[in-house]
Amino acid sequence: MSEGSKIFSTRIKQERDKLGLSQRALADSCDIAYNTYQSWEMGRRTPNMNSSTLANLAKFFKVSPLYLLGETDFRSKWEEYDKLHEEDLKRIRTELQFMDSAEALGLYHQGSEDPEKDYEEFMTYNKMYQERKKNMKTRSDVSVVIG
Numbered sequence: 001m002s003e004g005s006k007i008f009s010t011r012i013k014q015e016r017d018k019l020g021l022s023q024r025a026l027a028d029s030c031d032i033a034y035n036t037y038q039s040w041e042m043g044r045r046t047p048n049m050n051s052s053t054l055a056n057l058a059k060f061f062k063v064s065p066l067y068l069l070g071e072t073d074f075r076s077k078w079e080e081y082d083k084l085h086e087e088d089l090k091r092i093r094t095e096l097q098f099m100d101s102a103e104a105l106g107l108y109h110q111g112s113e114d115p116e117k118d119y120e121e122f123m124t125y126n127k128m129y130q131e132r133k134k135n136m137k138t139r140s141d142v143s144v145v146i147g
Contacts, residue, residue: 007070009043015061015068016041030060095126 016026027037032053039045047054049069058065063075 003070005043005046008046008068009041011063011068011070012057012061013041015063019061026060030057032057 016023019026021029023038023041024034026032027034030037030053036045040047046069047057049065054065054068058068061068064072066072067075
């Protein structure tokens with residue numbers, strides 16, 4: 001059994017088990033011959049990379065075909081995207097939260113005459129807020145240790 005066949009058979013079995021389906025029920029649901037599906041799960045065969053059967057199976061499991069074939073460890077393209085851009089997403093979420101806070105405090109407003117200046121003020125506010133938050137956490141940690 002090749003490494004690719006082994007990964008494929010392991011992953012389709014795991015995905016099928018997650019759904020609580022028998023091999024026959026899954027094969028019927030995906031319009032795959034039972035013997036064909038069984039041979040995939042036993043690692044004797046793998047579907048053609050370009051086959052619609054592989055695409056349908058991946059769609060049924062809500063994973064990418066590349067994940068099933070062992071070409072990636074990411075279950076979906078979005079999981080891969082999120083993992084690759086996790087830090088960027090965190091930074092953007094934080095900035096958006098602070099923009100809402102800054103707008104509420106009157107430090108920033110949409111449609112400003114000088115958005116660059118507003119952004120600089122916002123970032124200054126954001127930096128001050130982060131420092132204050134860090135200092136407050138340090139103080140609360142100390143009070144827990146002392147108290």
